[in-house]
Amino acid sequence: xxxxxxxxxxxxxxxxxxxxxxxxxxxxxxxxxxxxxxxxxxxxxxxxxxxxxxxxxxxxxxxxxxxxxxxxxxxxxxxxxxxxxxxxxxxxxxxxxxxxxxxxxxxxxxxxxxxxxxxxxxxxxxxxxxxxxxxxxxxxxxxxxxxxxxxxxxxx
Amino acid sequence: xxxxxxxxxxxxxxxxxxxxxxxxxxxxxxxxxxxxxxxxxxxxxxxxxxxxxxxxxxxxxxxxxxxxxxxxxxxxxxxxxxxxxxxxxxxxxxxxxxxxxxxxxxxxxxxxxxxxxxxxxxxxxxxxxxxxxxxxxxxxxxxxxxxxxxxxxxxxxxxxxxxxxxxxxxxxxxxxxxxxxxx
Numbered sequence: 001x002x003x004x005x006x007x008x009x010x011x012x013x014x015x016x017x018x019x020x021x022x023x024x025x026x027x028x029x030x031x032x033x034x035x036x037x038x039x040x041x042x043x044x045x046x047x048x049x050x051x052x053x054x055x056x057x058x059x060x061x062x063x064x065x066x067x068x069x070x071x072x073x074x075x076x077x078x079x080x081x082x083x084x085x086x087x088x089x090x091x092x093x094x095x096x097x098x099x100x101x102x103x104x105x106x107x108x109x110x111x112x113x114x115x116x117x118x119x120x121x122x123x124x125x126x127x128x129x130x131x132x133x134x135x136x137x138x139x140x141x142x143x144x145x146x147x148x149x150x151x152x153x154x155x156x
Numbered sequence: 157x158x159x160x161x162x163x164x165x166x167x168x169x170x171x172x173x174x175x176x177x178x179x180x181x182x183x184x185x186x187x188x189x190x191x192x193x194x195x196x197x198x199x200x201x202x203x204x205x206x207x208x209x210x211x212x213x214x215x216x217x218x219x220x221x222x223x224x225x226x227x228x229x230x231x232x233x234x235x236x237x238x239x240x241x242x243x244x245x246x247x248x249x250x251x252x253x254x255x256x257x258x259x260x261x262x263x264x265x266x267x268x269x270x271x272x273x274x275x276x277x278x279x280x281x282x283x284x285x286x287x288x289x290x291x292x293x294x295x296x297x298x299x300x301x302x303x304x305x306x307x308x309x310x311x312x313x314x315x316x317x318x319x320x321x322x323x324x325x326x327x328x329x330x331x332x333x334x335x336x337x338x339x
Protein backbone atom coordinates (compact mmCIF):
# COMPACT_ATOMS: atom_id res chain seq x y z
CA UNK A 1 0.00 0.00 0.00
CA UNK A 2 3.04 2.22 -0.23
CA UNK A 3 3.27 4.73 -3.04
CA UNK A 4 6.62 5.85 -4.45
CA UNK A 5 5.27 9.01 -6.06
CA UNK A 6 7.01 12.07 -4.66
CA UNK A 7 4.17 14.38 -5.61
CA UNK A 8 1.60 12.42 -3.63
CA UNK A 9 3.84 12.35 -0.60
CA UNK A 10 4.46 16.07 -0.66
CA UNK A 11 0.76 16.84 -1.10
CA UNK A 12 -0.17 14.39 1.66
CA UNK A 13 2.37 15.94 4.00
CA UNK A 14 0.81 19.34 3.35
CA UNK A 15 -2.75 18.08 3.69
CA UNK A 16 -2.55 15.83 6.75
CA UNK A 17 -1.85 18.58 9.34
CA UNK A 18 -4.70 20.62 7.86
CA UNK A 19 -7.07 17.66 8.02
CA UNK A 20 -6.15 16.98 11.66
CA UNK A 21 -6.55 20.68 12.50
CA UNK A 22 -9.96 20.73 10.80
CA UNK A 23 -10.96 17.62 12.75
CA UNK A 24 -10.15 19.32 16.05
CA UNK A 25 -11.91 22.48 14.91
CA UNK A 26 -15.05 20.49 14.12
CA UNK A 27 -14.73 18.66 17.45
CA UNK A 28 -14.32 21.66 19.73
CA UNK A 29 -16.31 24.19 17.75
CA UNK A 30 -19.29 21.87 17.39
CA UNK A 31 -21.35 23.99 19.80
CA UNK A 32 -21.19 26.99 17.52
CA UNK A 33 -20.70 25.73 13.98
CA UNK A 34 -21.80 22.61 12.15
CA UNK A 35 -20.33 19.34 13.30
CA UNK A 36 -19.58 17.42 16.44
CA UNK A 37 -18.02 14.25 17.67
CA UNK A 38 -19.10 11.94 14.84
CA UNK A 39 -17.85 14.24 12.09
CA UNK A 40 -14.63 15.08 13.90
CA UNK A 41 -13.84 11.43 14.57
CA UNK A 42 -14.38 10.52 10.94
CA UNK A 43 -12.19 13.36 9.68
CA UNK A 44 -9.43 12.52 12.14
CA UNK A 45 -9.53 8.89 11.04
CA UNK A 46 -9.33 9.96 7.38
CA UNK A 47 -6.11 11.84 8.12
CA UNK A 48 -4.49 8.70 9.54
CA UNK A 49 -5.84 6.48 6.77
CA UNK A 50 -4.42 8.85 4.14
CA UNK A 51 -1.10 8.70 5.96
CA UNK A 52 -1.22 4.91 5.97
CA UNK A 53 -2.09 4.80 2.25
CA UNK A 54 0.82 7.01 1.24
CA UNK A 55 3.52 5.96 3.68
CA UNK A 56 2.54 2.35 4.26
CA UNK A 57 0.48 0.70 6.98
CA UNK A 58 3.55 -0.43 8.86
CA UNK A 59 4.77 3.15 9.31
CA UNK A 60 1.27 4.22 10.33
CA UNK A 61 1.15 1.46 12.93
CA UNK A 62 4.22 3.01 14.52
CA UNK A 63 2.35 6.34 14.77
CA UNK A 64 -0.82 4.80 16.19
CA UNK A 65 -0.39 1.15 17.21
CA UNK A 66 -3.54 -0.95 16.85
CA UNK A 67 -3.67 -1.34 20.64
CA UNK A 68 -4.02 2.45 20.94
CA UNK A 69 -6.83 2.64 18.37
CA UNK A 70 -8.67 -0.22 20.10
CA UNK A 71 -8.32 1.47 23.48
CA UNK A 72 -9.58 4.76 21.99
CA UNK A 73 -12.59 2.85 20.73
CA UNK A 74 -13.48 1.51 24.17
CA UNK A 75 -12.45 4.62 26.11
CA UNK A 76 -14.81 6.85 24.12
CA UNK A 77 -17.86 4.78 25.05
CA UNK A 78 -16.63 4.67 28.66
CA UNK A 79 -16.29 8.48 28.75
CA UNK A 80 -19.82 8.87 27.44
CA UNK A 81 -21.33 6.34 29.82
CA UNK A 82 -19.11 7.59 32.65
CA UNK A 83 -20.48 11.11 32.25
CA UNK A 84 -23.95 9.66 32.76
CA UNK A 85 -22.83 7.82 35.90
CA UNK A 86 -21.12 10.96 37.26
CA UNK A 87 -24.26 13.02 36.81
CA UNK A 88 -26.14 10.30 38.73
CA UNK A 89 -23.54 10.41 41.51
CA UNK A 90 -23.88 14.18 41.66
CA UNK A 91 -27.58 13.86 42.33
CA UNK A 92 -29.10 14.25 38.87
CA UNK A 93 -30.57 11.75 36.45
CA UNK A 94 -28.50 9.73 33.97
CA UNK A 95 -26.90 12.18 31.48
CA UNK A 96 -28.53 15.21 33.19
CA UNK A 97 -25.75 17.74 32.62
CA UNK A 98 -27.35 20.49 34.72
CA UNK A 99 -25.73 19.21 37.90
CA UNK A 100 -22.19 19.26 36.48
CA UNK A 101 -21.65 22.97 37.15
CA UNK A 102 -23.24 25.70 39.21
CA UNK A 103 -25.19 27.20 36.31
CA UNK A 104 -27.43 25.35 33.88
CA UNK A 105 -25.55 26.65 30.83
CA UNK A 106 -22.16 25.85 32.32
CA UNK A 107 -23.22 22.32 33.19
CA UNK A 108 -24.81 21.69 29.80
CA UNK A 109 -21.76 23.09 28.04
CA UNK A 110 -19.35 20.91 30.02
CA UNK A 111 -21.55 17.84 29.60
CA UNK A 112 -21.92 18.25 25.85
CA UNK A 113 -18.20 18.93 25.50
CA UNK A 114 -17.18 15.77 27.35
CA UNK A 115 -19.78 13.58 25.67
CA UNK A 116 -18.87 14.81 22.17
CA UNK A 117 -15.23 14.15 22.99
CA UNK A 118 -16.14 10.57 23.85
CA UNK A 119 -18.10 10.18 20.62
CA UNK A 120 -15.16 11.54 18.61
CA UNK A 121 -12.73 9.13 20.27
CA UNK A 122 -14.96 6.13 19.62
CA UNK A 123 -15.62 7.01 15.98
CA UNK A 124 -11.96 7.73 15.19
CA UNK A 125 -10.88 4.58 17.03
CA UNK A 126 -13.48 2.49 15.22
CA UNK A 127 -12.54 3.75 11.76
CA UNK A 128 -8.80 3.30 12.30
CA UNK A 129 -9.31 -0.15 13.84
CA UNK A 130 -11.45 -1.33 10.94
CA UNK A 131 -8.94 0.03 8.43
CA UNK A 132 -6.02 -1.68 10.20
CA UNK A 133 -7.91 -4.95 10.28
CA UNK A 134 -8.53 -4.84 6.53
CA UNK A 135 -5.05 -3.56 5.74
CA UNK A 136 -3.43 -6.29 7.84
CA UNK A 137 -5.09 -8.92 5.68
CA UNK A 138 -4.16 -7.25 2.43
CA UNK A 139 -0.50 -6.86 3.36
CA UNK A 140 0.21 -10.26 4.80
CA UNK A 141 -1.87 -12.64 2.77
CA UNK A 142 -1.21 -11.49 -0.77
CA UNK A 143 1.77 -12.80 -2.68
CA UNK A 144 3.07 -9.31 -3.40
CA UNK A 145 4.30 -7.79 -0.20
CA UNK A 146 4.97 -4.20 -1.17
CA UNK A 147 5.17 -2.88 2.34
CA UNK A 148 8.45 -4.30 3.55
CA UNK A 149 10.47 -3.68 0.41
CA UNK A 150 9.35 -0.13 -0.24
CA UNK A 151 10.10 1.00 3.29
CA UNK A 152 13.77 1.20 2.47
CA UNK A 153 12.92 3.69 -0.25
CA UNK A 154 11.14 5.79 2.34
CA UNK A 155 14.22 6.16 4.49
CA UNK A 156 16.42 7.32 1.62
CA UNK B 157 -26.64 10.77 -9.60
CA UNK B 158 -29.18 8.65 -11.47
CA UNK B 159 -26.71 8.12 -14.33
CA UNK B 160 -24.06 6.95 -11.87
CA UNK B 161 -26.55 4.57 -10.25
CA UNK B 162 -27.55 2.93 -13.54
CA UNK B 163 -23.94 2.74 -14.67
CA UNK B 164 -23.13 1.01 -11.37
CA UNK B 165 -25.72 -1.70 -12.05
CA UNK B 166 -24.54 -2.19 -15.62
CA UNK B 167 -20.78 -2.47 -14.93
CA UNK B 168 -19.16 -5.85 -14.36
CA UNK B 169 -15.69 -4.68 -13.33
CA UNK B 170 -15.85 -4.34 -9.55
CA UNK B 171 -12.91 -1.91 -9.41
CA UNK B 172 -14.84 0.56 -11.54
CA UNK B 173 -17.94 -0.12 -9.42
CA UNK B 174 -16.06 0.83 -6.24
CA UNK B 175 -14.80 4.04 -7.85
CA UNK B 176 -18.32 4.89 -9.05
CA UNK B 177 -19.73 4.32 -5.55
CA UNK B 178 -17.26 6.91 -4.31
CA UNK B 179 -18.40 9.35 -7.00
CA UNK B 180 -22.03 8.63 -6.07
CA UNK B 181 -21.20 9.48 -2.45
CA UNK B 182 -19.63 12.77 -3.51
CA UNK B 183 -22.82 13.63 -5.41
CA UNK B 184 -24.81 12.77 -2.29
CA UNK B 185 -22.55 15.06 -0.25
CA UNK B 186 -23.22 17.91 -2.70
CA UNK B 187 -26.94 17.17 -2.36
CA UNK B 188 -26.69 17.48 1.43
CA UNK B 189 -24.92 20.84 1.07
CA UNK B 190 -27.75 22.02 -1.18
CA UNK B 191 -30.15 20.97 1.61
CA UNK B 192 -28.07 23.01 4.13
CA UNK B 193 -26.97 19.92 6.08
CA UNK B 194 -23.26 20.69 6.01
CA UNK B 195 -22.35 18.35 8.87
CA UNK B 196 -24.05 15.39 7.17
CA UNK B 197 -22.34 16.40 3.93
CA UNK B 198 -18.84 16.15 5.22
CA UNK B 199 -19.54 12.93 7.03
CA UNK B 200 -20.81 11.51 3.74
CA UNK B 201 -17.75 12.80 1.87
CA UNK B 202 -15.32 11.40 4.45
CA UNK B 203 -17.01 8.04 5.07
CA UNK B 204 -18.85 7.34 1.83
CA UNK B 205 -16.32 8.63 -0.64
CA UNK B 206 -13.20 8.17 1.47
CA UNK B 207 -13.04 5.40 4.05
CA UNK B 208 -15.54 2.97 2.55
CA UNK B 209 -13.88 3.22 -0.87
CA UNK B 210 -10.55 2.36 0.71
CA UNK B 211 -12.09 -0.56 2.60
CA UNK B 212 -13.82 -1.83 -0.56
CA UNK B 213 -10.53 -1.68 -2.47
CA UNK B 214 -8.92 -3.64 0.37
CA UNK B 215 -11.66 -6.25 0.06
CA UNK B 216 -11.19 -6.43 -3.73
CA UNK B 217 -7.47 -7.06 -3.39
CA UNK B 218 -8.34 -9.93 -1.02
CA UNK B 219 -10.92 -11.44 -3.36
CA UNK B 220 -11.36 -10.65 -7.05
CA UNK B 221 -12.27 -7.64 -9.14
CA UNK B 222 -14.52 -9.39 -11.67
CA UNK B 223 -18.17 -10.02 -10.95
CA UNK B 224 -19.46 -13.53 -11.60
CA UNK B 225 -21.89 -13.40 -14.51
CA UNK B 226 -25.16 -15.21 -13.90
CA UNK B 227 -27.44 -16.75 -16.52
CA UNK B 228 -30.30 -14.43 -17.62
CA UNK B 229 -32.53 -12.57 -15.15
CA UNK B 230 -34.69 -14.65 -12.85
CA UNK B 231 -38.37 -13.64 -13.24
CA UNK B 232 -39.08 -13.99 -9.51
CA UNK B 233 -36.28 -11.60 -8.57
CA UNK B 234 -37.44 -9.13 -11.21
CA UNK B 235 -41.02 -9.17 -9.88
CA UNK B 236 -39.78 -8.79 -6.30
CA UNK B 237 -37.57 -5.81 -7.18
CA UNK B 238 -40.34 -4.04 -9.10
CA UNK B 239 -42.89 -4.73 -6.34
CA UNK B 240 -40.60 -3.37 -3.61
CA UNK B 241 -39.65 -0.35 -5.71
CA UNK B 242 -43.32 0.31 -6.48
CA UNK B 243 -44.29 0.17 -2.80
CA UNK B 244 -41.44 2.52 -1.87
CA UNK B 245 -42.42 5.04 -4.55
CA UNK B 246 -46.08 4.76 -3.48
CA UNK B 247 -44.91 5.57 0.06
CA UNK B 248 -43.32 8.83 -1.07
CA UNK B 249 -46.72 10.11 -2.30
CA UNK B 250 -47.81 10.53 1.32
CA UNK B 251 -44.70 12.49 2.30
CA UNK B 252 -45.08 16.25 2.75
CA UNK B 253 -43.34 18.47 0.23
CA UNK B 254 -39.71 19.34 0.97
CA UNK B 255 -39.54 22.45 3.15
CA UNK B 256 -43.27 22.41 3.94
CA UNK B 257 -43.73 24.27 7.26
CA UNK B 258 -46.93 22.40 8.12
CA UNK B 259 -45.29 18.96 7.87
CA UNK B 260 -45.68 16.84 11.03
CA UNK B 261 -41.93 16.86 11.65
CA UNK B 262 -41.98 20.65 12.07
CA UNK B 263 -45.01 20.58 14.39
CA UNK B 264 -44.03 18.20 17.18
CA UNK B 265 -40.92 18.92 19.30
CA UNK B 266 -38.93 20.93 16.75
CA UNK B 267 -40.54 24.23 17.75
CA UNK B 268 -39.69 23.68 21.39
CA UNK B 269 -36.06 22.96 20.48
CA UNK B 270 -35.83 26.08 18.36
CA UNK B 271 -37.48 28.36 20.93
CA UNK B 272 -36.10 27.05 24.20
CA UNK B 273 -32.79 25.28 23.54
CA UNK B 274 -30.96 28.61 23.86
CA UNK B 275 -32.24 29.03 27.40
CA UNK B 276 -32.33 25.36 28.45
CA UNK B 277 -29.06 24.14 26.98
CA UNK B 278 -27.09 27.09 25.64
CA UNK B 279 -25.04 26.36 22.50
CA UNK B 280 -26.10 28.36 19.44
CA UNK B 281 -25.92 25.18 17.34
CA UNK B 282 -29.31 23.59 18.02
CA UNK B 283 -28.30 20.35 16.30
CA UNK B 284 -25.58 19.87 18.90
CA UNK B 285 -27.91 20.53 21.82
CA UNK B 286 -30.52 18.14 20.45
CA UNK B 287 -27.96 15.41 19.75
CA UNK B 288 -25.94 15.57 22.92
CA UNK B 289 -28.42 16.85 25.47
CA UNK B 290 -32.10 16.29 24.61
CA UNK B 291 -31.33 13.04 22.80
CA UNK B 292 -28.36 12.04 24.94
CA UNK B 293 -29.58 8.43 25.29
CA UNK B 294 -29.90 8.03 21.52
CA UNK B 295 -26.40 9.32 20.94
CA UNK B 296 -25.05 7.00 23.64
CA UNK B 297 -26.75 4.16 21.78
CA UNK B 298 -25.26 5.27 18.48
CA UNK B 299 -21.80 5.41 19.99
CA UNK B 300 -22.34 1.90 21.32
CA UNK B 301 -23.37 0.81 17.80
CA UNK B 302 -20.13 2.20 16.33
CA UNK B 303 -18.20 0.42 19.08
CA UNK B 304 -20.02 -2.84 18.42
CA UNK B 305 -19.41 -2.57 14.67
CA UNK B 306 -15.67 -2.20 15.15
CA UNK B 307 -15.59 -5.05 17.66
CA UNK B 308 -17.57 -7.16 15.19
CA UNK B 309 -15.03 -6.54 12.44
CA UNK B 310 -12.23 -7.42 14.84
CA UNK B 311 -13.94 -10.65 15.91
CA UNK B 312 -14.70 -11.76 12.36
CA UNK B 313 -11.55 -10.88 10.42
CA UNK B 314 -9.20 -9.61 13.11
CA UNK B 315 -6.22 -11.63 14.21
CA UNK B 316 -4.70 -12.59 17.54
CA UNK B 317 -1.54 -10.96 18.87
CA UNK B 318 0.81 -13.31 17.07
CA UNK B 319 -0.43 -11.97 13.74
CA UNK B 320 -2.47 -15.09 12.95
CA UNK B 321 -6.16 -15.66 12.40
CA UNK B 322 -7.69 -16.74 15.73
CA UNK B 323 -9.06 -20.00 14.33
CA UNK B 324 -6.20 -20.85 11.96
CA UNK B 325 -4.03 -23.93 12.21
CA UNK B 326 -0.96 -21.84 13.03
CA UNK B 327 -2.75 -20.15 15.92
CA UNK B 328 -3.94 -23.51 17.28
CA UNK B 329 -0.46 -24.96 17.00
CA UNK B 330 1.02 -22.03 18.89
CA UNK B 331 -1.65 -22.33 21.59
CA UNK B 332 -0.81 -26.00 21.99
CA UNK B 333 2.88 -25.14 22.23
CA UNK B 334 2.13 -22.56 24.89
CA UNK B 335 0.08 -25.04 26.87
CA UNK B 336 2.85 -27.61 26.70
CA UNK B 337 5.36 -25.04 27.82
CA UNK B 338 3.26 -23.96 30.78
CA UNK B 339 2.38 -27.48 32.00
